[in-house]
Amino acid sequence: MDVDAVVFGTGLSESVTAAALSKAGFSIAHIDANTYYGGDDTSLTLDELVQWADQRASAPRDNQSTYISAQRKKYTSISRSSELVPQSRQYSLSLAPTIIPSIGPLIDSLVASGVSRYGGFKLMERLGMFDRPGVVRSVPSSKEDVFKSKELSLVDKRRLMRFLVFAAGEFESATELKGKENVPFFNFLRDVFSLDERTARSVAYGLAFCVSAQDPTLSALQRLRRYSKSVGRYGPSAFLVGHYGGIGEVAQGFCRTSAVSGGTYVLGRRLLSVSSLKSEDNSPSGRKYVIELEDFPDQLACDLIISSPDYISTELFAHASAVMTSTPSLLGTPSEPYPVARCIAIIDRPIRFCAEASATRAAANADAPSGEQVLPEKIATGEVDTAFLVFSPSSVPSGSTTAAVHMLVTGEGSMSAPSGKWIVYISRPLLGDDEYSSSAEELMRPYLDATLSLTTSASDVAGASPAQPLFTLFYIQQLPPSPASTDATSTTLVTPPATSLISELADAATEQAEKIFWRAAELLNASRKSEDAKKVEVESFWPPLDVIEDEPNLEEW
Incomplete structure (x- = not known):
């Protein structure tokens, strides 16, 4: 099979790039060793998440693939509950929990590409700061x-x-x-x-x-x-949360757009080899690379490889070029990503964003008509379905004294959990060397306990215990190696993570994808030297959408 470019990995950055190149008119083959879309950004059912964790926690085997070897180095200190919960297939659990600003590169690309019609989003309900067990402070914005x-x-x-x-x-x-x-x-x-x-x-x-x-x-x-x-573009919150787990579903939407535009997709096939051909090798196709996949009848020949770091062999890595976003980013994204300790938990009691009872009552009475008092039983419970909590440094005993930790909770309203269940994601940046002496569970347990303290309320019986998680998974996500070269002429482009910040991950990946797109378009057009090879005219990141009669406004999703 002869294509212009082969893209390895279906993470958000690679998927946006593949969709843009396909829509521009380049021929693309998009490969993922997994049987699902999304790569490290994917959303999995609970059964799939357990399989994912067990595979990466198991001992290395002889002749394991480059991809699995890289994944085992990236995901470390993995521990999980032994029990599974009922309705396990009704959960969509994200490996990359993300909140998406309502204005930014991802939203612009969703609308401009037409991918917005393939997915849905929920407006984030609340944002708060952890004050102490059982108490959340609002953030005046x-x-x-x-x-x-x-x-x-x-x-x-x-x-x-x-x-x-x-x-x-x-x-x-x-x-x-x-x-x-x-x-x-x-x-x-x-x-x-x-x-x-x-x-x-x-x-x-x-x-x-x-x-x-x-x-x-x-x-x-x-x-x-x-x-x-x-704030105000889609409602009173600045952030959206993707349905069915988040950006994994978004990445799949971009893959669908690429396929509609002629992209070829191959999932669940192990990469056997990538051969770099020199001009004197006289390749029959005239291409620069030949790729072999396990249980796939055809070799793939291409002029350009775009890949997440996990697929690149040592030999190819030496000649690869990293495609980074501009530094400093116009988005205000931190210039250096960092390792992250993560916790995923499933609970069966809602989290409540409650201030102290006296403050809550005062706020409620302040909003009431003059002269009226709001009865205690009418004061809001503070229950949230989709919300975000910040633990500032030193706010939790035995927690980090230098880094802010983030908690995202999603429930039935985001299509990620069955009724009466909620998914809790906690992300802790690892900024100091001393934090590597502890396991992921030791690093994250204080924050999980603090989060569970928010499942009780003033109306509960005195001494009531917080909720106990039905399932937990702890792990550390390390940074993958990144090529030192930024050579603009290299035809192997690697997409290292642009940021680890939960509020910037989606936009930074999209910004990175646009930079890769322009580099790839330039390289592919430069490789078309024969008279029969017509260059592709590229005027914008996304070509104008075809107008479909009676189609709803694309911004009203």
Whole structure:
């Protein structure tokens, strides 16, 4: 089989790239050793997740594939519950839990490519900061939130509003920022805008999604501005959560678009070899690479390879080129990804985002008509179906003192769990060498316990125990090796992770895919030297969509 390019891995970055190249007119073969789409971004049923974990935790075997060998190095310290839960096939569990800003490269690509019609999203309901067991603090992100807050003094409200107005504007040339672009954002908030420590922590970790107190100011401001502009596009939250587990389903939508445009898909086949042919080898096809797959009758011949790091052999790796996003990113994405300790848990009691009872009652009464008091039983329970929680550094005993930890919960409303069940994802950045001496479970258990403390409420019987998880999986996701070369003429392009930040993962992968697309289009057109090989004219990342009569507005998904 003769194609222009072969893409290995169906993660989001590779899938967006394959769809864009196919729609532009290039011939693509898209290969994945797994029997499912999504690669490291996939969504799995509970049975599939257990199989995935057991395969990577098992002892290495002789003659194992390059892909499985790389996966075992990437996913370490794996431990899981021995019991499975009923209705296991009704869960969609993500290996890459992600919240998607309503304005950004992924949403733009979903609309421009037409992939939006293949999936659905749920608006994230709540965003909070963990305060102490059983108590979540709200994060004021708008004028209305600041006005209603009972935790802020009048002076603090004025200071916070002044900052929010500044952060929403064109701050790059502002005198407040001049010379302070790289100072720690937390210090910037306190020194320049005189925010108290509690408010500064809410802004840095709850609004700008800083990973640590050392995150630079400019990138944090860029993220915060984009998130604030995302509020209102589809509702009162800045973020969306994908149905059926998240970006794994989104990646599959891009694969579908590629297939509709002529892309060839081969799943569940082991890569046996990749041969690089020199011009003097006189390949019958004239192509640069020949690829062999297990139990696949045809060899694949191509001029360009685009691959996740896990498929690249040692020999090919030496000549590969890494395609990175621009640094610093226009998105405000942290320039360096980091290893992450992860926990996935299934629970059968809802998480409640509740403040202290007195504060909750005061807030409810403040919203009531003049002279009326809201009865305690009418105060909202705080139960959430799809929500995001931030643990700032040192907020949990035995937790990290340097890194912010993120928790995402999804339930029936996001099509990821059966009724009465919820999936909890906890992600802890590993920023220090001392954290590698502990197992994933030891690193994550304090945060899981803190999360489970939110399953009790003031109306529960005194001394009621928090929920116990029905299933847990703990593991550490290491960084894959990345080629040192960024040679623009290399015809083996590798897609290392662009970021590990949960709020930026999807957009950074899409931004990376666009950069790969333009590099690939240039290389493929340069390889068409014969008179019969017509170059493909590429004017944009996504060509205009064909208009279909009576089709609903693509933005109304």
